[in-house]
Amino acid sequence: MAGKTLSELAKTIRSKNAGVDRITFDVIFRDRENYELVKGSGVLSRDSVARLYRIDPARITDFVNYDPAFAIKFTILRSRPSGSAGDSDIFGAQQYAPLLSVEVPVD
Amino acid sequence: MMSSNTGPTLRFLCPNGHLGFAPIKVPSFELGVATRPDFILADSGSDDIGPVPLGQDTSTSPKEWQRHDLEHMLLAARKLGVPMLIGSAGDTGTNSRVDMYVGMIREIAAQHGLAPFKLGYFYSEVPKSYLRAKMSSGERVEGLDGRGDLTTHELEATDRVVAVAGVHPYMELLRRGADVIIGGRSSDAVIFAAPAILAGYPEPLAYYLGKVLECASFNAEPYAGKESVIGEISHADVKVTAMHPGQRCTVASVAGHAMYERSNPFYEHVAGGMLDMTDCRYEQYDERTTRVTGPRFVKADKVRVKLEGSGKVGERYMGFAGVRDPYTIARIDEVIDWARQQVRERFGEPATGGYELHYQVYGRDGVMGEMEPLRNSPGHELGIMVFGVATTAEMAEEVALTGTRQMFYARLPDVKGTAGGVAFPLDEVTRVSPAYRWTLNHTVAVDDPLELFELHTTEAGVSAVGSGGR
Numbered sequence: 001m002a003g004k005t006l007s008e009l010a011k012t013i014r015s016k017n018a019g020v021d022r023i024t025f026d027v028i029f030r031d032r033e034n035y036e037l038v039k040g041s042g043v044l045s046r047d048s049v050a051r052l053y054r055i056d057p058a059r060i061t062d063f064v065n066y067d068p069a070f071a072i073k074f075t076i077l078r079s080r081p082s083g084s085a086g087d088s089d090i091f092g093a094q095q096y097a098p099l100l101s102v103e104v105p106v107d
Numbered sequence: 108m109m110s111s112n113t114g115p116t117l118r119f120l121c122p123n124g125h126l127g128f129a130p131i132k133v134p135s136f137e138l139g140v141a142t143r144p145d146f147i148l149a150d151s152g153s154d155d156i157g158p159v160p161l162g163q164d165t166s167t168s169p170k171e172w173q174r175h176d177l178e179h180m181l182l183a184a185r186k187l188g189v190p191m192l193i194g195s196a197g198d199t200g201t202n203s204r205v206d207m208y209v210g211m212i213r214e215i216a217a218q219h220g221l222a223p224f225k226l227g228y229f230y231s232e233v234p235k236s237y238l239r240a241k242m243s244s245g246e247r248v249e250g251l252d253g254r255g256d257l258t259t260h261e262l263e264a265t266d267r268v269v270a271v272a273g274v275h276p277y278m279e280l281l282r283r284g285a286d287v288i289i290g291g292r293s294s295d296a297v298i299f300a301a302p303a304i305l306a307g308y309p310e311p312l313a314y315y316l317g318k319v320l321e322c323a324s325f326n327a328e329p330y331a332g333k334e335s336v337i338g339e340i341s342h343a344d345v346k347v348t349a350m351h352p353g354q355r356c357t358v359a360s361v362a363g364h365a366m367y368e369r370s371n372p373f374y375e376h377v378a379g380g381m382l383d384m385t386d387c388r389y390e391q392y393d394e395r396t397t398r399v400t401g402p403r404f405v406k407a408d409k410v411r412v413k414l415e416g417s418g419k420v421g422e423r424y425m426g427f428a429g430v431r432d433p434y435t436i437a438r439i440d441e442v443i444d445w446a447r448q449q450v451r452e453r454f455g456e457p458a459t460g461g462y463e464l465h466y467q468v469y470g471r472d473g474v475m476g477e478m479e480p481l482r483n484s485p486g487h488e489l490g491i492m493v494f495g496v497a498t499t500a501e502m503a504e505e506v507a508l509t510g511t512r513q514m515f516y517a518r519l520p521d522v523k524g525t526a527g528g529v530a531f532p533l534d535e536v537t538r539v540s541p542a543y544r545w546t547l548n549h550t551v552a553v554d555d556p557l558e559l560f561e562l563h564t565t566e567a568g569v570s571a572v573g574s575g576g577r
Contacts, residue, residue: 012363017155018370020415020545021252028363053478061253066372068389069362075370077253079477083157085420085496085542086465088474090157098480 002107006043007100009034015096020082022061023092024075025049027099035070041104044072052098114342117306119299120144120350122335124322126151126176126193127168132333133179135324135351139335140183146302147184149176150295150321151208152195154415154545155368161199162266162417162543166207168198177208178215181287185221185568192277192288192298200269200292202230208289209565216568223568224287227280230561231291233268233414237559241551248549251413252370257549264418265546271413273378275556277301283564291560292415294377295321303340314382315402316345318375319361326364327354348396358389361397378413378556380406410556416547420463422503426493426511426536428529435528436485438519439468442528443491446513450495450506462503463496463542464510491529496542507536 006013011030018024027044029035038044050057055076062075076095083090120139122131126149140147156167166173177193184191197204209228216224238248239262248257269292278301280288290298296317303313316338319326324334327349335350347356365384366372375382383403392398430436443466454460470489472479491514495507514529522528553559 011359016368018368019252020154020158020548021254022370024366024368024370026363026366028359030359052480054480055478062370064371064373066362066366068387069359069366069372071363071366071372073366073372076478081158081545081548082155083159084544085423085463085494086467087157088467088476091155094474095478097475098478 003103004106005100006038006102006104009038009104013096013099015092015094017082017092018075021078022075023078023095024062024073025096025099027072029070032070037106038104039065039072043102043104046074049074052102116339116341117146117303117308118142118144119146119148119316119320119338119340120335121148121299121320121323121338122180123149123176123333124325125153127166127173127198129333130172130175131179131335132351135335136179136183139337139350140187142337143187144189144337146190146192147180148192148298149180149323150194150293150298152198152200152292156198158417158543158545159540161201161269161415162419163541164199164201164203164267166197166199166204173197173208174211174215177211181212181215181221182219184287185224190281190286190288190302192290192302194290194293194295194298196289196291200231200290201267202232202291205230205289205291212287212289213567221568223566223570225283225285225564226287226289226567227283227285227562227564228289229272229276229280229291229563231269231272231293231559233270233559235262235265235268238262238268238551246552248414248551249411251548251550254548257547261546265416266418266543268414268416268547270559271378271415272560273297273410273412273556274301274304275378276560276562278305279557279562280564281305285564287567296375296382297377299338308340308342311382311402311404312340312345314375314377314404315384315387315399316340318382318384319345319347319364319399322364322367324349324351324354325367326361327351327356328360329354343400345399346392346396347399355395356397358391358397361399362387362389379410380404409552411550411552412556412559414547414549414551416545417543418546420542420544421496421498422500423539423542424495424504424507424536425539426507427533428491428493428511428514428531430489430491430529431487432522432524433487434522435519436489439471439485439489439491441519442514442517445517446510449513450509453509454502454506461498462506463494464506465494465496466510467492493536495536500538504536504538511536
């Protein structure tokens with residue numbers, strides 16, 4: 001069984017503030033096939049994402065498979081509100097990078 | 108122009124998802140204007156920009172860019188004779204930003220000799236005394252996103268509060284005949300929803316229209332910001348069309364936009380209720396247009412208005428240092444600990460000493476901090492940003508300078524380089540904006556949805572006899 005990375009399979013992988021206390025992550029696929037493949041593979045879940053980001057799963061406030069847009073979406077509670085002294089990503093725009101190399105099993 | 112089999116429609120032109128943040132692209136806006144929309148609208152604010160602009164009551168956008176967009180929108184709206192609505196003026200939607208935009212509208216109108224028109228505006232700032240009174244009468248100011256109820260302590264630590272308006276002030280100003288509206292802080296979607304609801308269109312479609320238009324061309328593909336889009340509402344659907352010839356509103360781009368910048372793609376909360384997009388259906392209507400049906404709107408029993416508040420933490424200085432020695436890179440936490448210790452010896456612990464000292468180690472985990480999976484594989488060189496925050500500028504400077512310069516003197520046991528542990532591109536620290544923090548991300552219940560918003564109408568433009576609109 002070969003593997004592909006999420007960056008090979010997804011059209012868009014992004015992160016952005018959802019309000020001042022959260023960062024939301026969108027993994028969007030061009031077609032149903034790749035969306036269902038990743039959704040069914042289970043490589044993205046509350047637990048796997050918590051492990052990837054080294055955070056307590058309780059900080060993942062939402063985890064949704066969003067069929068109309070072929071998207072998997074989750075949201076993380078920030079450790080401090082955006083733009084506080086010590087926050088290095090006011091817009092939350094560069095937090096998605098670890099998702100790019102997540103391996104997805106492909107038959 | 109699009110036609111529809113669904114009876115009368117209204118068409119809304121949106122050129123910018125955050126007016127002022129970057130200038131609109133004029134050609135696609137002009138294409139939109141040429142189709143004679145019924146309204147020209149844009150949101151101009153965001154809480155994305157951090158707490159500093161709200162706290163110190165400034166804009167993050169240059170005045171020239173704000174004026175550029177306002178000028179294009181005003182001239183087009185007055186030429187067509189259609190209303191123009193702007194929400195969350197000047198990035199934060201504070202009173203001073205509303206006044207600034209009202210001033211710009213007057214100036215532009217006078218400069219171009221526009222015929223008199225009615226200018227409506229409203230303020231969104233909430234006095235702390237109002238919240239204090241609510242709280243002492245036992246009313247809860249409820250926290251959002253896992254925050255607890257507002258405490259007196261947090262309220263007192265707050266410099267400025269804005270309430271996030273629903274459709275209500277916009278609808279009231281439209282009822283009073285405003286041709287141009289400059290809004291204080293508002294939910295993005297309501298700027299668009301208000302005129303549609305006032306014209307009798309169904310609330311679910313009206314709010315959905317606002318939701319899908321508020322970021323302009325971010326709902327189209329390929330990715331391009333600051334291009335115009337048009338939304339059309341009927342009694343049965345919403346259609347959204349890209350105006351840039353190279354962009355299309357596709358099922359994927361429009362459905363995808365519903366989840367942009369929110370925790371959950373199904374729900375959008377506004378003062379007065381919640382837009383539920385769970386059962387939305389998306390269809391490609393024509394090459395550049397997507398049609399949406401099926402949103403719902405759940406009205407709240409009691410209107411709760413969101414509050415945003417920012418409080419000053421202190422003055423802030425910044426320093427920078429680089430590291431190239433692999434031995435030092437591997438022990439960079441010890442280097443930082445050494446510098447922290449020197450600050451501690453001078454000022455005590457941060458909590459009792461009244462300061463903050465922050466390090467961001469670029470090349471290791473500067474962007475992601477604790478969430479960085481690769482923090483144990485640093486690069487061959489590091490860039491370290493140091494921030495010192497304290498009540499006075501003098502102390503903040505000393506905290507930042509000590510925290511930066513003392514890395515030079517860190518005592519690592521086996522380091523070969525004994526002439527300085529870090530590289531300085533500048534042997535100084537520099538003053539940056541004061542540190543603020545978001546103290547309020549809360550809601551408060553109101554009896555009257557207008558009670559937090561102060562409405563005004565006035566005249567702008569130049570009358571036939573040549574006197575000013577004032």
